[in-house]
Amino acid sequence: MDPEVSAVLHRSLQHKFLQLSRGEKSKLFFEDGSIVIDASGGAAVACIGHGNDKVKKAIAAQLDKIAYCSTAFYTSSVCEELCQELVQSTHGFMTRALIVSSGSEAMEAAMKLARQYFLEKSTPEPQRVNFIARQQSYHGTTLGSLSMGGHVYRRAKFEPMLLNNISRVSPCFPYHNRNSQESDEAYVSRLAAELDAEFQRLGPETVCAFVAEPVVGAALGCVTSVPGYFKAMKQVCTKYGALLVLDEVMCGMGRTGTLHAWEQEDVVPDIQTLGKCLGGGYQPIAAMLVHRNVVEVMSNGTGAFVHGHTYQGHPIACAAALEVQKIVKEERLIENVRKLEPILSEGLIKSVSHHPNVGNIRGRGFFWGIEFVADKETGKPFPVSAGVAMGLAELGLSKEYGIAVYPGSGTVDGVNGDHVIISPAYNTTAEEIEEIVEIFQRLVSDYFKAKESTL
Numbered sequence: 374m375d376p377e378v379s380a381v382l383h384r385s386l387q388h389k390f391l392q393l394s395r396g397e398k399s400k401l402f403f404e405d406g407s408i409v410i411d412a413s414g415g416a417a418v419a420c421i422g423h424g425n426d427k428v429k430k431a432i433a434a435q436l437d438k439i440a441y442c443s444t445a446f447y448t449s450s451v452c453e454e455l456c457q458e459l460v461q462s463t464h465g466f467m468t469r470a471l472i473v474s475s476g477s478e479a480m481e482a483a484m485k486l487a488r489q490y491f492l493e494k495s496t497p498e499p500q501r502v503n504f505i506a507r508q509q510s511y512h513g514t515t516l517g518s519l520s521m522g523g524h525v526y527r528r529a530k531f532e533p534m535l536l537n538n539i540s541r542v543s544p545c546f547p548y549h550n551r552n553s554q555e556s557d558e559a560y561v562s563r564l565a566a567e568l569d570a571e572f573q574r575l576g577p578e579t580v581c582a583f584v585a586e587p588v589v590g591a592a593l594g595c596v597t598s599v600p601g602y603f604k605a606m607k608q609v610c611t612k613y614g615a616l617l618v619l620d621e622v623m624c625g626m627g628r629t630g631t632l633h634a635w636e637q638e639d640v641v642p643d644i645q646t647l648g649k650c651l652g653g654g655y656q657p658i659a660a661m662l663v664h665r666n667v668v669e670v671m672s673n674g675t676g677a678f679v680h681g682h683t684y685q686g687h688p689i690a691c692a693a694a695l696e697v698q699k700i701v702k703e704e705r706l707i708e709n710v711r712k713l714e715p716i717l718s719e720g721l722i723k724s725v726s727h728h729p730n731v732g733n734i735r736g737r738g739f740f741w742g743i744e745f746v747a748d749k750e751t752g753k754p755f756p757v758s759a760g761v762a763m764g765l766a767e768l769g770l771s772k773e774y775g776i777a778v779y780p781g782s783g784t785v786d787g788v789n790g791d792h793v794i795i796s797p798a799y800n801t802t803a804e805e806i807e808e809i810v811e812i813f814q815r816l817v818s819d820y821f822k823a824k825e826s827t828l
Contacts, residue, residue: 392404396422397424399422408775409770410812412812412813413794414798416591416623416779417649417740417796420653421800428655428693431693435451435688442686444681449691451695455695459662465665468663469668472687473660474684475513476518477514478513478515479622479660480646481515483661486661487643491581494674501578501579501615502538503538503540503575503576505584506522506584509544509784509787510523510541510593513622526782542567545564546593557601558601561599568609578614582615583606585619585620587619587638588628588737593742594743594793604639607640617642621647627701627706628649642664646662647659648660652697716806717810718741721741721813730745730828731749743817744784744791757789762782763782769816774815776816778793
């Protein structure tokens with residue numbers, strides 16, 4: 374094989390990927406000598422930046438103890454400590470945690486636990502096999518988690534293989550879906566009625582759970598719900614005895630200004646998934662948190678969750694995540710997110726909201742999405758063939774700009790629509806935020822100026 378041709382099965386077989394050399398704080402250094410500001414932390418992952426010495430030492434110290442733990446037989450002190458840290462952060466609502474290696478694995482576990490919960494009840498409900506999720510959502514890339522998600526493009530090639538017990542209702546997406554004269558209260562009432570009708574259509578006694586992201590990440594680009602939305606959705610679930618599963622893989626662990634995004638929504642989930650900012654990218658790790666009520670039913674039933682992975686509770690991953698969470702807490706980094714959020718949000722709004730191709734800027738904390746449109750008046754998207762978000766992100770990596778943003782497509786209907794996400798590390802400074810905003814403004818202006826004749 375030609376040594377110039379990569380042996381890696383990359384996401385694209387045609388694209389030549391830049392080769393990373395190292396990372397330091399908010400900067401990425403490449404083999405060709407270029408330097409990039411990591412304004413998105415990859416996919417909103419690198420929450421404390423790159424190359425942290427404390428995390429490296431914690432990983433090395435764990436290697437001196439034990440690297441792998443067969444969880445069918447043993448546990449490790451570092452896994453126990455991480456899970457204690459996680460459940461204690463939920464104000465007593467969640468009492469058990471499962472540590473896995475990816476957000477997709479966490480969602481698979483949540484789906485299976487929701488089903489098993491109803492089998493373990495003192496009066497079992499084996500007829501509960503259905504789930505209700507939302508359109509234009511993303512919950513993972515394995516077949517089960519992809520079935521749960523509603524991203525049309527990601528699902529398209531695999532539709533015949535996906536589960537048929539998952540239906541979807543509208544997302545809470547006011548920019549595109551709320552009527553011009555509709556109040557927040559009326560909009561929430563309409564969406565709650567839609568969810569209620571879907572329970573009725575399926576048969577309320579057949580539904581395991583409603584699944585949603587508190588702040589929608591990759592599929593919609595940092596879309597927050599209007600006030601009262603999740604409280605209303607929870608009420609519908611409670612009415613029919615179904616569970617509420619909140620996917621915080623992308624928006625959780627401090628990304629939106631509180632450790633758990635649901636803390637801002639006046640609800641508590643029955644099952645929660647989390648991932649990216651749990652370990653900050655230092656090791657592959659994600660988790661599922663379980664409400665005490667669900668744990669109690671399982672404990673009084675068989676007392677066993679019929680599920681498992683070879684690498685669950687992996688000591689090295691747990692050590693890295695535990696140290697990341699200690700750093701976040703000790704350095705008061707979530708407070709920093711809340712403090713500097715106005716600089717990021719107001720900076721983006723001031724610098725690019727007036728641009729004719731910027732339709733909407735939304736988000737919370739250090740999690741902001743910028744949606745690009747062909748027509749600002751109507752919010753009409755660019756066609757998917759234009760590749761706007763990816764094109765802008767790739768231009769950003771060039772030496773002239775040196776900034777990494779996270780692109781997304783299918784924003785409007787699952788196929789068409791473009792957005793990018795800006796999600797810097799929690800320890801980013803005010804000066805660095807201002808630099809990100811300045812470069813991003815220049816990037817947006819230059820990209821669309823160069824594309825005027827083709828878009």
